[in-house]
Each structure stands twice: as C-alpha cells, then as structure tokens.
Amino acid sequence: MQPKGCIISGEMDAVFKALADESRRKLLDLLHQSSGQTLGELCRHLDMTRQAVTKHLRLLEAANLVAVVWHGREKLHYLNPVPIHEISERWIGKYERHRLQALSDLKRGLEKNQTNKKG
Amino acid sequence: MEKSKLVYSTFIRTTPKKLWDAITKPEFTRQYWGGAKNVSDWKKGSKWEHVFEKEADPVWITGKVLESVPPKRLVLSWADPDKLADLSRVTLEIEAIEDMVCLKVTHDKLKAGSKMLRGVSWGWPRVLSSMKTFLETGKGLNIFAGR
Numbered sequence: 001m002q003p004k005g006c007i008i009s010g011e012m013d014a015v016f017k018a019l020a021d022e023s024r025r026k027l028l029d030l031l032h033q034s035s036g037q038t039l040g041e042l043c044r045h046l047d048m049t050r051q052a053v054t055k056h057l058r059l060l061e062a063a064n065l066v067a068v069v070w071h072g073r074e075k076l077h078y079l080n081p082v083p084i085h086e087i088s089e090r091w092i093g094k095y096e097r098h099r100l101q102a103l104s105d106l107k108r109g110l111e112k113n114q115t116n117k118k119g
Numbered sequence: 120m121e122k123s124k125l126v127y128s129t130f131i132r133t134t135p136k137k138l139w140d141a142i143t144k145p146e147f148t149r150q151y152w153g154g155a156k157n158v159s160d161w162k163k164g165s166k167w168e169h170v171f172e173k174e175a176d177p178v179w180i181t182g183k184v185l186e187s188v189p190p191k192r193l194v195l196s197w198a199d200p201d202k203l204a205d206l207s208r209v210t211l212e213i214e215a216i217e218d219m220v221c222l223k224v225t226h227d228k229l230k231a232g233s234k235m236l237r238g239v240s241w242g243w244p245r246v247l248s249s250m251k252t253f254l255e256t257g258k259g260l261n262i263f264a265g266r
Contacts, residue, residue, distance in 0.1 A: 036126075081244045082129045
C-alpha cells in the first residue's frame with residue numbers, strides 16, 4: 001500500500017521522476033513564485049488541460065515536492081523544498097557548499113550585468 | 120496586512136514518540152538544530168523558547184504553547200524577542216504511516232517580506248533534513264553550512 005503523499009521505497013526515484021518533466025518543473029516554479037495556489041490558479045498560467053495539471057500535481061505530491069493544505073473547500077498547493085534539500089545534502093559536501101554558493105552568486109551577478117547591458 | 124504561509128513535510132523512519140522527543144527535549148534538539156535547544160514544559164499556555172546558549176543574546180525565538188497533544192500535535196506562537204508584535208504561528212503535526220512518521224510543519228501568519236519569513240524559509244528545510252538524518256542515523260547535519 002502506498003500511504004498518502006508518501007514514498008517509502010525509492011524516495012529519491014520519485015523525486016527525480018517528478019523533476020524529469022518540463023511541465024512539472026514549471027508548476028514548481030509557479031509555486032516558488034507564490035506558494036499556496038489552487039488548481040484553478042495554477043491552470044491559468046499553463047497551456048494544459050485541467051486534467052493534465054491534476055495528474056502532474058498528483059505526481060509532485062507523491063514525491064513530497066508539493067504539500068497540500070485544505071482551506072475550507074479549497075485545496076491549496078505549497079512547494080515543499082525538503083526533498084530537494086535532502087538531495088543536495090547527499091552529494092554536496094558541507095565544506096563545498098560555501099564555494100558553490102559563491103559560484104552561483106557570481107553567475108547570477110554576471111547574468112544580471114548582461115541583462116542590464118542588453119536593456 | 121498580507122501574511123505568508125509555509126508548508127513543509129518530511130517522512131522519517133522513526134516513531135511518533137521519538138520524533139516528539141526530538142522536537143521537545145533539549146538533549147536531542149542541540150544535536151541537530153545547530154546546537155540550539157527548545158525549552159518549555161510543553162503544556163498548553165506555557166511559554167517556550169528557542170535558545171542558543173553560546174550566543175550573547177541566547178533567546179532567538181520565543182512564544183507560547185497554543186496546543187499540545189503529545190506525540191501528535193504541537194502548535195506554537197513564534198516571535199523574535201525583540202519584535203514581539205510580529206507573532207507568527209507554527210503547527211507541527213506528527214502522523215505514523217506504517218514504519219514511518221510524517222512530520223508536517225505549517226508556519227503561517229508570517230509578515231510578507233519580513234526578515235523572519237526569509238529566515239524561516241532558509242531554516243526549516245535545513246532543520247527538517249537534519250532532524251531526519253539525526254533520527255535515522257543518530258547524527259545531525261551542520262544546519263549553518265554555507266552561511
């Protein structure tokens with residue numbers, strides 16, 4: 001039996017499978033911008049049928065990347081970054097992270113300059 | 120005023136009792152929560168504090184126990200001791216699922232754009248990963264890594 005929203009075996013398989021799809025990553029992007037959205041709100045930003053969005057959300061829930069909270073009759077979806085944090089804990093040594101942060105800050109800084117120049 | 124809400128969940132191979140103890144007992148919290156401890160008698164209406172003993176200003180977070188149903192549900196009010204007016208709320212729900220336990224943390228009533236909102240959205244994923252590792256392996260993670 002698969003408990004609700006849980007991934008007992010292959011916890012990481014479920015996370016990677018969920019992330020291996022452009023539409024699902026887009027859904028996570030939308031929740032990252034504004035967490036706690038209903039299915040209807042999410043559909044407004046996507047060129048997909050409601051049924052397709054529902055299916056993607058179910059997969060994200062099963063991977064524990066999306067947490068669901070009922071607010072009266074509204075089902076609200078929240079981005080749950082904990083499994084992604086666990087992935088980074090697994091492979092990024094604790095001493096490495098500082099350097100990686102510096103690199104990603106540098107990348108962001110350079111890209112920002114690039115955009116400014118274009119603009 | 121606009122308020123924000125964060126929801127986190129993690130599945131841990133442990134028991135509800137052990138998870139409850141990990142949250143409420145200082146000898147456990149200091150092993151995975153960056154050396155900090157949560158201090159209270161955990162009775163409804165009591166005060167609770169999140170304390171970093173090593174710091175000059177040791178109390179980082181303070182609040183009241185709003186609900187306490189061991190080992191299932193703990194609701195806390197949550198504020199910076201220097202900004203007691205900005206009170207947010209944390210709900211911890213513990214549910215046993217087969218040989219695992221699901222911990223759901225809902226942090227709401229957070230002021231949009233506040234330092235507290237930024238701080239806790241940085242902190243919760245780290246604390247929860249560290250808590251999971253601690254309960255499953257006996258050793259927590261360095262939650263301040265990279266800061």
